Amino acid sequence: MSEETPALPDPYVPGSGTGDFTVGHYDLQLEVKLAANRIAGRARLEGTVLHPLKRVELDLHALSAGKVSARSGQRAVKVTKTSVRQDRLVIELGSQLEAGTDLSLDISYTGVPRMLQGLWGEVGWEELEDGVLVAGQPNGAQTWFPCVDHPSVKSTYSIAISTDAGYLPVCNGVPTGHRRRSSREEWTWELREPAPSYLVTVQIGRYQLVAVPEHDAGRQTPAESVPVFLATSPALLDRAQAALGLQTRMMDCFSRHYGSYPFERYTAVVTDDELEIPLEAASLSIFGANHLDGSWASERLVAHELAHQWFGNALTLRQWKDIWLHEGFACYSEWLWSEESGQASLRTQARRAWRGLFVKPRTIVVADPGPELMFDDRIYKRGALTLYALRCALGSEVFAALIRSWVAEHRHGTVDTALFLDHADRHAQSAGHPEGLTTEVMRPWLFESGLPAFPTSDPTSDPTAEAT
Numbered sequence: 001m002s003e004e005t006p007a008l009p010d011p012y013v014p015g016s017g018t019g020d021f022t023v024g025h026y027d028l029q030l031e032v033k034l035a036a037n038r039i040a041g042r043a044r045l046e047g048t049v050l051h052p053l054k055r056v057e058l059d060l061h062a063l064s065a066g067k068v069s070a071r072s073g074q075r076a077v078k079v080t081k082t083s084v085r086q087d088r089l090v091i092e093l094g095s096q097l098e099a100g101t102d103l104s105l106d107i108s109y110t111g112v113p114r115m116l117q118g119l120w121g122e123v124g125w126e127e128l129e130d131g132v133l134v135a136g137q138p139n140g141a142q143t144w145f146p147c148v149d150h151p152s153v154k155s156t157y158s159i160a161i162s163t164d165a166g167y168l169p170v171c172n173g174v175p176t177g178h179r180r181r182s183s184r185e186e187w188t189w190e191l192r193e194p195a196p197s198y199l200v201t202v203q204i205g206r207y208q209l210v211a212v213p214e215h216d217a218g219r220q221t222p223a224e225s226v227p228v229f230l231a232t233s234p235a236l237l238d239r240a241q242a243a244l245g246l247q248t249r250m251m252d253c254f255s256r257h258y259g260s261y262p263f264e265r266y267t268a269v270v271t272d273d274e275l276e277i278p279l280e281a282a283s284l285s286i287f288g289a290n291h292l293d294g295s296w297a298s299e300r301l302v303a304h305e306l307a308h309q310w311f312g313n314a315l316t317l318r319q320w321k322d323i324w325l326h327e328g329f330a331c332y333s334e335w336l337w338s339e340e341s342g343q344a345s346l347r348t349q350a351r352r353a354w355r356g357l358f359v360k361p362r363t364i365v366v367a368d369p370g371p372e373l374m375f376d377d378r379i380y381k382r383g384a385l386t387l388y389a390l391r392c393a394l395g396s397e398v399f400a401a402l403i404r405s406w407v408a409e410h411r412h413g414t415v416d417t418a419l420f421l422d423h424a425d426r427h428a429q430s431a432g433h434p435e436g437l438t439t440e441v442m443r444p445w446l447f448e449s450g451l452p453a454f455p456t457s458d459p460t461s462d463p464t465a466e467a468t
Contacts, residue, residue, distance in 0.1 A: 008150060012320035012371040013118075015087060016139040017150030018057050021103065023047040025156045026197075028145050032163040032204065037127045039063075040110045043145050049101040053093075056105065059142035059149040060089040061124065063111035071104045072097065087116075089146050113143050119371055128273050131167065131205035133286065135279045138320055138374075141197035152318045152414050154194035161202055162186040168207040170231045172200055172282045174264050175209075193263055194412050195282035199313055203269045203286060207231040212241070214248055226251060226261045232270040236289055240270045243292040246299065246341075250306050253340045254333060257400060259407045262314035266306070277301075280308040296343055300334040307333030310407055318414045321368045323375075324446070325415055328366075328383015335384065350388045353381040354454045367417045367446040385455075386445040392455040393441045394428055402427040417446065 008019040027044040045058075056070075065084055068091055070077035078094030089107070097103060113125035116139065124143030126133045134144060142149045160177075161169035165185050173191030180186075191200070212228040228248055232240040247268060251261055263283040275288030278301050285305035291298045311329035335349035344352075357378060364373055366382045373379070391399040406423050424438035444452040 008152070010150060010319050012374060013139050013150070016059050016142070017148055017153065020049065020051045020053050021047055021056050021058075021148060022050055022153050023148050023155045025158070026145070026147070026200075027158045029160045030144070030162070030202070032132065032161060032169070034131070034164050034167065034204070036112070037132075038110075038112050039144065041108070041145060043105075043107045043109065043147075045105045045107070045146070047103050047105070047148075049097045049099055049103050052096055052098050054096045055093065056091040056103070058089040058091070058105075058107075058146040059087060059139070060084055060109070060146040061087045061116050061142045062114040063109050063143075063146075065089050065146070066108035066110065067106075068108070069106045071106075072101055077103070087142060107146050109146060116140055116143055120375055128205070128271060130272065131203070133203055133271060133273075133275075134201040135286070136198040136201060136281070137279070138198055141200060144202070145197075147197040149197050151196040151198060151316050151320070154196050154316065154412065154414065156194055157191040157200055158188070159191075159200075159202070160186060160188045161204070163204055166206060167204050168209060168231065170203045170207060170209070170267060170269050170284065172284060191263075191282060193282070193314075195313060196316055199280075199282040199316075201281040201284070201286070203231070203271070203284075205231075205269075205271060206233050207269070208234055208237060209267075210237065210241075212245060212248055227265040229265065229267045230270065231267055233272050236270055236272065236292065239289075239292040240268075243294055243298065244268050244270075244287075244302060247302065247306060249341075250303050250337055253337055254307055254310065257333075257336060257403065258310045259404050259411075262309060262411060266309065268302075278305050280305045280312060282313045283309065299341075299343075300338070303334050303337040304330045314412055315407060315410050315415050316413075318416045320371070320374055322416045323369075324366045324379050324383035324386070325417065325420060327375075327380040328386060331380040331384035332387045335388075346388070350385060351454060353385060354451075357381055357385075357451055362449050362451050365447060365449055382445055382451075386442050389441050389445060389452070389455040390424065390438060393437060394431070394433060398428065398431045398433075401431075 008017045023045050025046040029042045031040040065082055068079050068082045070079050080094050081092040083090050115122035115124045115126055123135055124140030139149045141147050159171045162184050163169055165183050169187050171189035173189050176190045177188040209229055209231050230240050255261055267284040269286045271288055273288055274290040278291055279286040307330040312326035317325050335346045338344050338349050339346045364378045366379050369379055421439050428438045429435055
């Protein structure tokens with residue numbers, strides 16, 4: 001759990017989260033009836049009161065709360081009333097609790113999950129042709145469990161899912177148990193690294209869980225072995241193994257540039273349904289059957305989602321305005337993988353992105369784009385070009401060390417743009433660059449709507465080898 005006060009209210013998602021209560025651990029037990037798309041859950045939240053309160057508000061969308069009990073340490077705390085209104089579960093307490101008080105909540109709830117409609121479309125619990133998909137970004141966790149649904153609140157999770165026999169529920173972290181009960185099966189999962197609620201997921205389908213063979217040839221990383229798994233239907237298994245088998249090589253590449261993979265294992269889930277875009281969650285990614293075509297367009301998305309395990313999942317923004325710290329880094333990682341795999345050089349990919357931006361409207365400020373534009377592709381590309389421009393100014397070795405230290409210092413924490421600017425400046429100065437250089441380089445890309453000129457001072461490139 002982050003010890004910092006949640007960055008609330010967040011103007012991009014003003015109806016989600018609370019600044020009065022934070023959660024260190026969730027214990028979720030969920031009974032899922034697939035035919036009816038109905039759930040019955042029990043959520044136990046272990047948290048801390050941040051400000052004096054007699055009422056706790058949690059996020060909960062379209063579900064009904066039943067029995068609610070509360071404890072502080074070994075002492076029971078009286079619950080006088082509970083209600084669900086306007087996507088908030090309101091729990092009235094019989095006495096005021098002071099800041100710093102431990103508070104555990106035990107909540108039973110039921111209902112038919114419905115997706116949450118926002119500026120970015122529908123998010124949350126989605127019923128598939130034959131199963132379930134949960135896409136939580138930015139505030140869809142509340143569609144399947146009561147929570148503090150904000151990225152600045154990072155927690156650990158124990159998840160038990162009971163569902164129809166023959167279906168595999170895939171969740172975050174590592175599987176810790178499995179048992180059969182007549183026509184039902186229960187799987188338990190544990191995520192021991194802290195993550196915000198929007199990055200917690202359950203994917204249910206007629207999946208097989210298979211290990212991806214470790215990549216050995218030409219391995220350049222230390223003898224770190226991260227288990228990589230695929231969860232897919234038998235019908236798609238061969239295609240999934242062919243299309244996603246590169247993930248171990250990608251992990252080697254990113255581990256060299258960013259430091260060790262930040263979770264215990266990595267799982268790629270492939271639905272039988274087609275998905276418009278793939279999705280990331282803490283320790284796993286979700287792809288559609290349409291992403292198994294072997295094209296570079298799909299391969300770069302595989303790299304993009306894996307890179308989010310470092311940028312977004314281990315280092316998570318404090319407020320949604322800083323989303324470039326997720327998407328810009330993930331897009332830049334696509335270019336790294338492109339160069340590593342022989343697809344196209346980093347410089348070529350950067351120039352292509354710049355040319356694409358040149359013909360688009362220059363109406364976005366990357367460091368604070370506004371909620372309507374927070375998933376605009378210009379943020380992805382300009383964010384990546386911000387990093388490329390910084391690399392050009394500092395040189396590849398200094399830049400690489402800067403990024404590795406950024407990841408190491410803030411691993412499993414929360415970050416923002418000001419923190420990155422300060423980190424970059426301090427690191428650059430220690431390497432002999434003048435004070436303020438990094439801010440001068442990055443400011444036009446992040447804080448101005450005009451498109452800066454394409455960086456030309458890359459000290460590692462041949463100046464005569466201009467990309468076409």
